[in-house]
Amino acid sequence: MPAQNAIPPVSQKISNIGVIGAGAMGHGIAQVFAQAGFHVKLNDVSLSFIEGGMKRIDSNLSRSVEKRRISDSQKMEIISRLSPTPDLADFSDRQFVVEAVLEKIDTKKTVFKKLDEVCSKSSILASNTSSIPITELAALVSNPGRVAGMHFFNPVPVMKLVEIVEGLQTSPETSATIRDLSLELGKTPVLVKDSPGFISNRIVCPMINEAIFTLQEGIASKEDIDTVMKLGMNHPMGPLELADFVGLDIVLDVLEVLYHEFQDPKFRAAPLLRKMVRAGYLGRKTKRGFYDYGAL
Numbered sequence: 001m002p003a004q005n006a007i008p009p010v011s012q013k014i015s016n017i018g019v020i021g022a023g024a025m026g027h028g029i030a031q032v033f034a035q036a037g038f039h040v041k042l043n044d045v046s047l048s049f050i051e052g053g054m055k056r057i058d059s060n061l062s063r064s065v066e067k068r069r070i071s072d073s074q075k076m077e078i079i080s081r082l083s084p085t086p087d088l089a090d091f092s093d094r095q096f097v098v099e100a101v102l103e104k105i106d107t108k109k110t111v112f113k114k115l116d117e118v119c120s121k122s123s124i125l126a127s128n129t130s131s132i133p134i135t136e137l138a139a140l141v142s143n144p145g146r147v148a149g150m151h152f153f154n155p156v157p158v159m160k161l162v163e164i165v166e167g168l169q170t171s172p173e174t175s176a177t178i179r180d181l182s183l184e185l186g187k188t189p190v191l192v193k194d195s196p197g198f199i200s201n202r203i204v205c206p207m208i209n210e211a212i213f214t215l216q217e218g219i220a221s222k223e224d225i226d227t228v229m230k231l232g233m234n235h236p237m238g239p240l241e242l243a244d245f246v247g248l249d250i251v252l253d254v255l256e257v258l259y260h261e262f263q264d265p266k267f268r269a270a271p272l273l274r275k276m277v278r279a280g281y282l283g284r285k286t287k288r289g290f291y292d293y294g295a296l
C-alpha cells in the first residue's frame with residue numbers, strides 16, 4: 001500500500017504583530033513586518049528608546065525613497081502601520097509577538113511571563129534570541145506549544161535568512177505560522193531544533209573566535225585576517241569586522257553558552273575577546289572594538 005502523505009500543519013492567519021525591543025534588531029524586525037503590510041505595535045522600556053528605533057526606520061525608508069524603491073506616500077503608509085507603545089499591556093490584542101530585548105536570560109524570562117499574563121492564549125510568542133534555549137522560555141508560559149525562535153540577522157531589512165527554532169514543546173502549527181510569515185516578509189526560513197547556537201551562531205561564533213586567537217597569537221594583523229576571509233572566502237565582512245558589527249559582548253555570550261552547554265573546550269572564548277568586553281570595547285556600538293569607529 002502506498003504510504004499516506006502526512007497532512008501539513010495549518011498555519012494561523014496573522015494580521016497584527018507586536019515587537020518588543022526597538023534596538024538594533026527590534027527596529028529592523030518592526031520595519032520588515034510593517035513593509036510587508038502588517039500592523040505592528042513596537043514596545044520598549046521607554047518612549048525615548050522607541051523613538052530611537054522609529055528614527056532608524058525612518059532613515060532606512062528615506063534611503064529606499066532616495067533609491068526610488070518606494071514612493072514618499074508608500075513610506076508614509078509603512079510608518080502609519082507602526083504604533084509605538086511603552087506599555088506591554090497594549091499587546092493584549094496581538095496575534096503574534098516577537099521579542100528582541102537584551103540578550104540576558106532574566107530579562108527574556110520577565111518578558112515571557114508578562115506576555116503570558118497579557119496576551120490571549122492563542123497568540124504566538126517568538127523570540128529573536130541568538131543563544132538562549134527556546135525550550136526554557138516556552139516552559140514559562142501556559143500553552144508552551146505556541147513558543148518558538150524566530151531568529152533574524154543583522155541588518156534585518158537586508159539579510160534574507162530566518163532561523164525558526166523549535167523548542168521541545170513547539171507545535172507544528174507554530175512552526176508553520178512562522179514559516180509562512182517569514183515567506184511573507186521575503187525571507188528564506190530554515191527549521192532547526194533548539195540546540196546551543198542553533199545553526200548560525202554555532203558556526204559563525206567559533207569562526208570569529210578563531211580569528212581572535214589568530215590575532216592574539218600575533219600571527220597576522222587584524223586587517224590581514226579580515227582580508228583573507230573577504231578576498232579568499234568571499235565573505236562580505238572579515239570575522240573581526242563582523243565581531244565589531246554584531247557586538248563583542250554578544251559573541252562572548254554565545255561562546256559561553258556553547259562552551260557550557262556542549263562542555264567542549266573547542267568553544268572556549270579567546271582571552272583577548274574576554275579582555276575587550278571587560279574594557280567596554282564592544283565594537284561599533286561603543287565606537288571601539290577591533291577597529292575604531294570614532295568618526296561614525
Ligand code: 3HC
Nearest residue numbers: 060063067129130152153154155157158201236237246250
Ligand atoms: N539597515 C538597513 N539597511 C542597511 C544597513 C542597516 N543597518 N546597513 C546596510 N544596509 C543596506 C544599505 O542601505 C545598502 O542598501 P542599497 O543596496 O539599497 O544601497 C545595502 O545594505 C548595502 O550596504 P552598503 O553598500 O552600505 O555596504 P555593504 O555593501 O558593505 O553591505 C552589509 C553592508 C549588508 C552589512 C554587508 O557588509 C554584510 O552583509 N555584512 C555581513 C552581515 C552579517 O553577516 N550579518 C549577520 C550577523 S550574525 C547575526 O545577526 C546573528 C546574531 O544572532 C549574532
